[in-house]
Amino acid sequence: MNTAAPQAPEQTQPTLQRPELLAPAGNWECAKAAVENGADAIYFGLDRFNARMRAENFTEADLPELMEYLHRRGVKGYVTLNTLIFPQELREAEKYLRTIISAGVDAVIVQDIGICRLIRHLSPDFPIHASTQMTITSAVGVEFAKSLGCNLVVLARECSLNQIDRIQYQIARSDASLPLEVFVHGALCVAYSGQCLTSEALGGRSANRGECAQACRMTYELIADGNEVELGDRKYLLSPQDLAGLEVLPELVKTGVSSLKIEGRLKTAEYVANVTRVYRQALDRAIASLSPEAPADSSLPKVDETKPNQYQVTNEEHYNLEMAFSRGISTGWFKGINNQELVHARFGKKRGVYLGEVTRIRNEQITVQLQAPVKPGDGVVFDCGHPETKEEGGRIYAVEHRGEDAILSFGRGNLNLRRIHVGDKIWKTSDPELDKQLRQSFNGENPQFQRGIDIEVYGEVGQGLRAIARDELGHVVQVQSEMPLVEAHSKPLTTERLRSQFNRLGNTPFYLNYFTNHISGNVMLPVSELNRLRRNIVENLEKLRSQPKRWQLNSNASYKDLLPISSDSSISSSPHLIVLVRNLKQLQAALSEGIETVYCEFEDPRNYREAVQIVRHYNLNIKTQKNQDIKTTIYVAPPRITKPGENYILPQVRSCDADGYIVRNYDQLKFFSADKCIGDFSLNIANPLTADYFKKLELERITASYDLNINQLEDLVKNCPPQWFEVTIHQHMPMFHMEHCVFCAFLSNGTDYTNCGRPCDKHEVKLRDRVGTEHILQADAGCRNTVFNGTAQTGAEYVQRLIAIGVSDFRIEFVNETPNQVTQIIQRYRQLLQGEITGSQLWRDLKLQSQLGVTRGSLEKNSLS
Known part of the structure; x- marks a missing residue:
């Protein structure tokens, strides 16, 4: 609940903050996909100390080139150093940090509290972002992060919109105010990040060390009071649907969060392009819907003030997100706890778009009552209710539409039709046409996503034409013509003609946003000179933007300065x-x-x-x-x-x-x-x-x-x-510690503690894994569940x-x-x-x-x- 005091009608509402759109990048291609589809920043790991060690990741040697590219395009770059650091790694971590800071990285995302201390010891001004792995869920947690020298906090995914509001309200009235970042899209961990010990307990692969084994995506049987609970096809008891905050974007913007983060450093460049583009367009639309007084020349969509709610998610956006990667999508915890919705439990892997159920199989053709569009070339999978087994699937060869039905044909021998049955569900898992469009968005050398610049020109007869350009980051450049303006006897340089010339910014990272003409009198200048000025503006802005950030770095500081004095163990x-x-x-x-x-x-x-x-x-x-x-x-x-x-x-x-x-x-x-x-x-x-x-x-x-x-x-x-x-x-071992309540989801019809009937008080529950171990499930006073390893160690x-x-x-x-x-x-x-x-x-x-x-x-x- 937002506890902020209501403002009097005559007071001015605070200016809406446009959140940064932060995209993942597991490699160079993903970085380019993010940039060309409108990301304001990317986050990426290097080859050590990050929570996605299975990603390709960048190397330290890549940093100067990568940061120059990002900054030239007006995009920030954050390095993830979001794992725990062991004692013998502190020396290497210090060297690593010096490289990162010297390369002009915009911030580092950190889990380990000792590493926060080390960074601030090495540099008084290099930005630190407190990772979601720090498990910050309250205003006091934000205050703690600030005391460590952090400059931004990534809240736990489990925070609802009301809780984010409340945290913002509390930190705004204290000395602990910091910008907040939230995940807006992607896979959800069922356990609190930084509090999951499952991979460590089951296989020695710690999630706090970037080696998550994804045990939450496996099947489990529910054992209540010694008896197996019949759950039908619901076997994936700990596998949440993927997060999609698209529906609540305006509400997220109104909370005042500073950054919206897309999950996916293990995903493809097509995924990054797809999701980034959808959220870029939707976020701009959401801002416009909340800002009816946007200036006339603004690049944002215009708002019809007669319509109360301008923001809507389109069918195309919903389709694109499901095709990008989907285990089913929901708003996660943004709307509060709904244990019936968060985990549907029917599968734990990518599905895509639901096409419908098989209604007929005849002559190697499959009839389906369509729920979504399909075309030749699309890839599908047939779901018989046992996703843990090998499933039939393939590419569609031909589609024949008959009303709401479609008859699908496949290449001869591509499917084993004996393993497909009437009633099976069909999911579209691949759309080559969409993938082609997405690749085109970031292929090639020329910039595809442009950012606005403002240009104003000055001059009078006998003087050179002076043009001043400003970008959205505050960089300013000034250029002047090599020849003076002369009096025009015909076709003077009108505002329209000047705007047209300076607007020819194709194949550059920029488009002309605002143009202001301060020229006195009727003057003229050759078009070739105007073109040269425009090119100089672009060159000078790119040069200025690509310069590395210069953070302070103490060459004499060392991690050893922070080590405690150890005492005699004897x-x-x-x-x-x-x-x-x-x-x-x-x-x-x-x-x-x-x-x-x-x-x-x-x-x-x-x-x-x-x-x-x-x-x-x-x-x-x-x-x-x-x-x-x-x-x-x-x-x-x-x-x-x-x-x-x-x-x-x-x-x-x-x-x-x-x-x-x-x-x-x-x-x-x-x-x-x-x-x-x-x-x-x-x-x-x-x-x-x-x-x-x-x-x-x-x-x-x-x-x-x-x-x-x-x-x-x-x-x-x-x-x-x-x-x-x-x-x-x-x-x-307390493996999973989670907001998701298994008792509520599978032993009641309730959504949360208010209507579940508290089955946790009535039943002793265990989760049986694939090898037969029965793990102990317990709830706490906050209705959060812990799964304890059934085997003591x-x-x-x-x-x-x-x-x-x-x-x-x-x-x-x-x-x-x-x-x-x-x-x-x-x-x-x-x-x-x-x-x-x-x-x-x-x-x-x-x-x-x-x-x-x-x-x-x-x-x-x-x-x-």
């Missing part, structure tokens, strides 16, 4: 076991084992008060019965995400009066700043620069990122005081190595274990820390006795560096 204390529980029965089991530090992460924070009372009562009993001052400390955890409108949850958590709090995000860092706090894994602490930043916020301890393998973890600890850290050595074999370098705090986490299992696992880990058993003995013992299927886990995975 003075560390005895190993200490910390237990995280997720229900009261597990808590009682942990207390019965004498655990001195316990963390609670419950779905309902209202239950924390009882948990605290249980611990306090336990401490009193211990003191009374055993006359011991040793007591158990209890910390409680708020939900991992905090969004506008959820401010009640944090006071509710604090009201339990726990000994301390587990902080997971920027809102919690601020809210609990006066309390004892532990920084959790979701803060993504992967290097000493990040660790140092969070420790300076007075956190008791910080939890190392789950993306680190044992060698990287050792590097982190050795470069910091080891007592800063606690290491999770036993857990069910352990770093037990590395505990002695970690103790040797000074780590003394080790965490084990439980999800759905019984009290007996909790007791058994605690006992084994206590024996491990006391040196009574080895890590391999623990691993084998638990695997044999408890049937938990424990694996060696993420600590042993090979480095991706």
Whole structure:
């Protein structure tokens, strides 16, 4: 909800901001496709440290040429450095950043907090964009990014229009105002970016390192209370439809966001051209519909003020977007949460445009009742409801129209007609004619997309004609004729004739927007001289625009300046076991084992008060019965995400009066700043620069990122005081953390928590993957779901190595274990820390006795560096 105070009728509405249109570029061809179809900026990765390592990506050597090309065309270029950086990579990251800054890149998109610190240490003015991987969902998150030196924030995709409005309202009334960027089109991650550990858990390919394995696009079975739920053809339970914000563009513009981002660095140049062109035209139309007072010479479409709503999405635009790439399209979370719409669950791969159902198969011809146009040469696929299997498809040879039906013919032998049935759905997956048009938009040497310039001319008889040109970026050039103006006895240089001459800008990056004639009297000048002036304007503007940005760069600065002073690991204390529980029965089991530090992460924070009372009562009993001052400390955890409108949850958590709090995000860092706090894994602490930043916020301890393998973890600890850290050595990896509620979507007909009937309170639910593992599904107080790996993993074999370098705090986490299992696992880990058993003995013992299927886990995975 937009909470801004309504303005009085006589007040002037603020001027609408035209958002930047930001397009993806995985290679040179994609960059050109974006530029020639109207992108204001592109973002691209280099060959290291970016979240799309499977893209072709550019190299450092490409940067000068690429930036010169972009700037000459009036387009900005942003480098993605949006992954976590490991300790041994800081030296290379610094060199990388120096290259990027020196090349005149317009900004770098960053996930890692330590890298934000390093950039600002190297350069006081080089722009930093906080990546969506930072999981910023609130005004406090924007404030946090600004404190790091960021110049723009990419909000989480899960923010609705109302929430964006609310964030804008809040930051405008604070010192934390920063431009905001949102994704407007493309694939949606079902998990919060920066909070997805699925690829890491299942295959050692971390999404936080650019190696997403797309497990969300796979099939899953829903198991409720031990029984499989019959869902028909809905198997892709975690695969969202693609985002298309075209429908809500005017509303997005009105929120005041500064940049609209198109996803797709793994997509083709045709995709980039297609989607960029659609949004360029639609965005200009949306701006025009909101700006009825646009100047007469404006390039924007004119608005008929008698019609209340000028903006509409055309059928052609909808068709083009579906043909570009589509798993089905929706407005994502822009309109709020609709769990029935976000995930249709029927397929997880590209489909395209829906043509209809097969109504007849005869004589190698297929009849369909058409829902969309089709022509010879188009490619189609037949959907029998099992997209996980090989599907029939091919190119159409001929089309015979009979009313609403079409009879499709294919090349002989191209289809196995025995695998196609009446009732199968047909999707158009390829349109060669459209692809040809799109390629023509960026093929060739001459610019296809032009940007407006304003020209004004001055002069009088006896003087040279002086022309001043300004582009949309503020560059100004001035040229003057080599011969003076003379009095015209016939055909003087009228405004119309001058405009016509200066408007001949074909094959240049420019078109003439405004022209102003300040010439005195009736004068003349040869056409050849006017042509020379026009050419000089173009040459001088291109030269001025293509000059690299000159950012400040401190040659003496180094990442080493930011490293914390590490302490002697030999003075560390005895190993200490910390237990995280997720229900009261597990808590009682942990207390019965004498655990001195316990963390609670419950779905309902209202239950924390009882948990605290249980611990306090336990401490009193211990003191009374055993006359011991040793007591158990209890910390409680708020939900991992905090969004506008959820401010009640944090006071509710604090009201339990726990000994301390587990902080997971920027809102919690601020809210609990006066309390004892532990920084959790979701803060993504992967290097000493990040660790140092969070420790300076007075956190008791910080939890190392789950993306680190044992060698990287050792590097982190050795470069910091080891007592800063606690290491999770036993857990069910929290793989997906998502706004999407599987309970609501598949166990109710509701759209969100207001009408779902809360099946999460009534059922124990698991998701069974293709290899038969049943992953645990839980909801939190914000109705967000976490999918926990059904197989627990352990770093037990590395505990002695970690103790040797000074780590003394080790965490084990439980999800759905019984009290007996909790007791058994605690006992084994206590024996491990006391040196009574080895890590391999623990691993084998638990695997044999408890049937938990424990694996060696993420600590042993090979480095991706």
